[in-house]
Amino acid sequence: MNHVKIEEQVTGIVGQSGSGKSTFLRLLNNLDTPSKGNIYYNDRSLVDIDPIKLRQKVVMVPQTPVIFDGTIYDNLVIGHEFCGQRSPQEKELQEMLQMLQLDKDLYINASELSGGEKQRLALGRVLLMDTAEVYLLDEPSSALDDKTAEHVLGKVIDFSKNHDKQLIMVTHDQDLAKKYADKLIKMDMYSYNVEGEKV
Template sequence: MFQLNDVKYKSIINTKQLTIPTDTVTAVTGPSGSGKSTLLRLLNYLATPESGTVSYQGKPYTDWEPTELRRKVMMLPQRPVLFGETVAENLQAGRLFSGREEASDEKLIAAAQQCMLDKKLRDPAENLSGGEQQRLSLARLLLAGPDVYLLDEPTSALDEDMEWNVMERFLAEARRSAKGVIFISHATAMADHFADRIVHSDSFTSVGGLKS
């Protein structure tokens, strides 16, 4: 689990105690600019608190080597990032970062299909639409196989029907693989439908904790 104790970060995060389990699906909700993305950055060690401690599985982040932690806890930003020229190179990038051997073409295709991306492996990634790049990024994350997925509005570029279908398929695979998921959602209905637990931004922008 993640544990934040007496954490303050600029004027954005201010919580006495916040516990987020990593054996389930948790949604983070709240208005724009309320610190949701900052919370994920703290959990991914991309930001460090000005005071207090952030821990993962009982180990403070100051005791973790950052790359080791990020191989266990991977974050997908809202704006997709491309690695390499082709769809295949982008899918393999997650495997390489996590220290795993390259996946077969069959596994690459299966991951893409899981995220409803119907593209050839040799297709140029830069030609993909924003929504296709988001699905490519999700498939890359599945192939990387961390213990916890941190997703910052991972389907925001998709229309509503596609958004729900992709999230349903991604979370089904995460649950099948016993992975934890923490995702930011702009849609309350999506959070209510998919999440086992919900954390609202007022629980970490003021003294508070986990909401079920």
């Protein structure tokens, strides 16, 4: 496996279907194991890091978001409960929903949300996690219309930069990737190409 070092704060990954974009994200937080080579996080091989502790720092939002039984509130705080942290105040949760244009009551059942609303709820959940250092986003705007996608993605990226987080996102929308990414990785079935600063 060739060497790719990701240092920029926002990295976009684009490429044809089947080129391995989602697999690449899963490798980065040890949901999949590489057949050869090593992946390092803070100069430590992922095989030497407890997977649970790694995933508290390198947090992934899959293309089909995981929504847990219960309310919106339950879904927003479950990451904190899992890590043994204090849950955010309701005001913080409401501000996150507002930022992501999710105008819903905290105590409605999350199963009632549309696909796009569930996607935004999953994004809000990871943004609220204090332990997170890296956000891995797999097609974070796939269930959103163009206008909402641009707003939400812009807010997510602003949030990650303001809180000194790293963000790596797979997207089919090359225009969005070019607009927001500091570095762009283009993948195809057999290789990748890394484009330089602010494409």
